[in-house]
Ligand code: AMP
């Protein structure tokens with residue numbers, strides 16, 4: 253919804269820079285529905301002028317005009333260190349359509365590009381496209397991807413690649429970094445305008461709270477706590493959880509060197525550039541909490557408009573404490589579901605912790621393990637459970653399965669019912685790195701069919717789709733080695 257703040261300190265009017273001879277790489281008819289865009293039989297917009305618009309080559313498509321595109325200013329903490337002003341260095345907000353903001357990523361330089369070229373390469377644009385849409389189909393809040401438009405324009409990264417523009421949709425692209433930006437500048441009037449805008453458009457319930465800004469912090473915190481619990485439940489690692497990449501709406505955003513875990517490793521690092529593992533799998537909850545603390549401290553001046561400084565600080569501190577409660581509650585609920593439990597029992601978390609340790613020790617494929625739990629028959633002996641073959645220590649896993657089956661029996665779990673339930677919460681298909689890589693390599697040779705096929709498979713992650721069984725398989729050891737860095 254409309255980013256209605258204006259002024260040179262907030263945003264800059266920015267025209268996209270055209271790309272030569274644009275062509276469709278990918279188009280999401282599912283995202284198109286969000287904005288009421290009609291699609292033809294080939295799955296592309298009926299109106300061909302959308303190609304030029306989504307390439308950044310023109311500002312009009314059919315009856316849609318985007319005459320005031322902007323790039324916005326934000327700041328942020330990167331890898332735990334204050335990085336000062338960042339801003340939309342390669343994203344241009346075209347405007348609003350049906351309650352969604354339409355943004356072009358990679359559409360050329362902006363006022364905030366610093367040393368960058370304002371571009372995005374085909375590889376990273378396809379990854380963002382596939383993952384945004386896959387995340388949505390998993391039921392996890394995310395910005396959406398409408399399209400990827402390519403061009404043969406060469407782009408220099410580690411090697412020479414080609415340019416692409418990814419069109420993104422979200423009710424708002426406001427990040428924690430936007431709040432930090434005005435707060436560090438002690439521009440309280442702007443900070444208040446921003447908070448009021450976010451509240452009015454996205455958290456109207458806060459406006460009636462006793463302390464609206466405190467309530468806003470709590471609500472943003474709760475949405476992001478819940479988001480990170482959902483990531484953990486599907487083995488998703490974001491890769492760069494800097495405060496400028498954290499949405500004020502609790503959406504997964506700014507897909508870069510992300511990765512879904514194949515085999516389970518509690519301290520898995522998906523971003524090759526993150527040597528210290530700041531953003532590793534098991535740290536994501538605490539890092540998200542840290543980012544919410546950045547938000548809380550940015551919002552302090554607004555609370556101080558109403559309270560003594562000490563009281564304001566104490567209120568924000570207690571708001572921050574709520575993060576862990578929301579996260580833990582959500583994480584436990586999601587993993588109980590993954591295990592197929594309908595009730596809550598005292599020792600459930602001990603059982604889960606034992607399992608996670610065993611999965612970690614044997615590096616068992618996370619997604620297919622949980623999916624496979626649906627095949628367990630409670631009347632059969634544990635030696636018949638095929639999943640046990642993936643574990644090095646058979647004695648310990650057999651003991652675990654014995655306890656698991658007892659736990660299922662204690663709530664009179666019915667096998668067929670549980671299988672249906674487990675299959676609704678444990679996806680069969682996730683965007684594994686090697687699948688994305690295969691689609692990218694074909695796309696780099698101008699064959700976009702695999703991007704389309706993969707997107708279609710991932711749009712039904714919980715369905716069996718037996719004809720695509722190989723897409724559910726973990727990578728072979730040689731394919732596991734694909735490294736993903738920040739370069740995009
Ligand atoms: P990211 O790590 O992608 O979230 O980006 C961090 C900051 O760098 C943001 O301000 C981006 O807009 C900016 N940035 C990243 N890549 C480029 C690029 N190629 N050109 C200009 N700015 C960029």
Ligand code: MG
Pocket residue numbers: 496497506
């Ligand atoms: Mg970013």
